[in-house]
Amino acid sequence: MNEESDGFRRPTTKDIARFAGVSRATVDRVLNDREGVRQPTIDKVHEAIRELGFVRNVAAANLATGRSYRFLHLLPRTGDQFIEELERYVSEAANAFIAERIVARVERIDMNDPHLVAAYLSGLDPADWDGVAIMAPRSPQVRDAVFRLSERGLKVMSFVTSQEDEASDGFVGIDNRAAGATAGLLMGRFLGERHGTVAVLAETMTSQDSLNRRYGFDRQIGERFSGIRVPASLETYGDPDRTRSILSNICTHYRDLCGLYILSAEARIPLEILREIDAQDDLVVIAHERTAATVSALREGRLDALITQDPGHLARSVLRRLKAKCDGYEVLADQERIRTEILMETNL
């Protein structure tokens, strides 16, 4: 647009140099914290930067350095719709960022054995990659491998599933306790006056994420909805037959069954079986993540609410954060926060 004609020019390093009464070389030394500059000089430069409101022209800087960013995304090989969706979004985000010189590749690897994952990570050459984003179940092996990778200079982020504390800056994803709590709160509110049993269905409860969700769920129910009983989580191991027998079992066993919380990311199989066995109509069902299966279940009234994280945002955030780590600057915290979203029929 405006051709800098109209006096609207941002200050450059040259302006800083002139204002501070030093040379551009010195400004450069200060800006890129190179050594060999005395404190008073450094101060003068910073003063000029402050005074003129200088902001480094990243475009020019990137151009000068010819920098590019090679990021590797590691996703589990096994998985159903959620993983597929996620992979799609990661690829799409990668595509959207090539203009910023970000080159991202997505690999699906076997995440079941932590030793294998750790070995894979150890085999990565820091000369090939600037950063790695990994979604793997939390395990000491993987956590250590991640740590060693970053020691070798690679920037690493875990996403969806955290290797450490979910609040750490090496993680992009939702707070699973909050997600579980939201599910619990919604369940309680939707049930209203109705008392009874709410079943919790999970692929497995061995993962930290599952435990966190369950913890948050229980807390809400326990604190606010005394009329609701929540037995131990039922594990499907992703097996349709097992899921079927679990679901028909609880329907007959708990005469007062009034709710079902599907805690895992992949809800397709339980939802299909639920329709198949023709479960009671007023059962309140809450699940996680937006996939083809959950969306249609929501539309058809077989699902009451969905607790989700926006996979597109997730994927873009991972890239932005990796880039920020490489460049050593702070991300815009507000923009990168992954929200725990509640979806219903009306706000899909």
Next chain:
Amino acid sequence: MNEESDGFRRPTTKDIARFAGVSRATVDRVLNDREGVRQPTIDKVHEAIRELGFVRNVAAANLATGRSYRFLHLLPRTGDQFIEELERYVSEAANAFIAERIVARVERIDMNDPHLVAAYLSGLDPADWDGVAIMAPRSPQVRDAVFRLSERGLKVMSFVTSQEDEASDGFVGIDNRAAGATAGLLMGRFLGERHGTVAVLAETMTSQDSLNRRYGFDRQIGERFSGIRVPASLETYGDPDRTRSILSNICTHYRDLCGLYILSAEARIPLEILREIDAQDDLVVIAHERTAATVSALREGRLDALITQDPGHLARSVLRRLKAKCDGYEVLADQERIRTEILMETNL
């Protein structure tokens, strides 16, 4: 990071030129659709671009053109917490984008008289601004002024409040029908078996946004919750005294009052008065927008749910869309979609 050492170099215009067997000047003519190039030559260049996967280095391009973007944001002068918040976020977004050569200024102007707004817009000099973002109540005068502005080459976006169809690409914000529908659905679900009257409170029903929200709300209630009755909307005109008398009136008048939908963006006054008059405890209250007042009401249980749009996202999206319009490229639709969010205590 990698210093292009490792064979990882994106193709440049020079590469395109070599591959297509033409000169860089010709490539440039094609890229920036300048005339004077024969079709076969154009095709050769496009072929090379496709073949090599060329993506224009925007950093370099912006550097070369010395382009900067001057955007003006117009917000209503009057308003309470929501507007204040919004202004804060707009300024913050503007700040975050100065690295991309975006200079944004925020003005608060009187939006009550459409003629004044239109006059203000007409007075804007396209030489001073590249784009304008405006949040003003829908009116023919403003809509026409917006139209004339864009005819004069200025890029214009409306946000929060649309001048045209909410689906148009000149608007950033939520679909207010969907927002109202979400409020209605939640209201119905939270009430469960309870039947009775739900009151709708609005600052004014003269705005299109209010009408849309009410429309969506009514549809949900009418379609799915036959036990709920929703009388005509009650208008507060933002006046605390009037609000107080309305609220105490309905509490006594409707013996079966069970819910309250605060439809307008500013919910502070109704919420405060609701606490003050000590309304019944099991009243289901749903409001819009995240502000200090609504957040604390949610935390204290005086509010059951909040339908919101993320103001930070809104502000950033406006800037990105304006910039995209200036540069004539498409935005990442997925990233720019403003979600209708549901907030409860657990996912604030």
Next chain:
DNA sequence: AGCAATATGAGGCACGTGTCTCAGAATTTT
């Protein structure tokens, strides 16, 4: 005071693209 060490300046090249100009080639028109 003289010397070594350190701090600073001056200047140049590179990055990829936009935007000129001018000359020469290819094509069309006469």
Next chain:
DNA sequence: AAAATTCTGAGACACGTGCCTCATATTGCT
């Protein structure tokens, strides 16, 4: 076939920053 017209090429400069070298100025030390 010659002239007029339209395309295309070659080259230059600019944008703001990073990074380098070499010379000179300044400081600290003995």
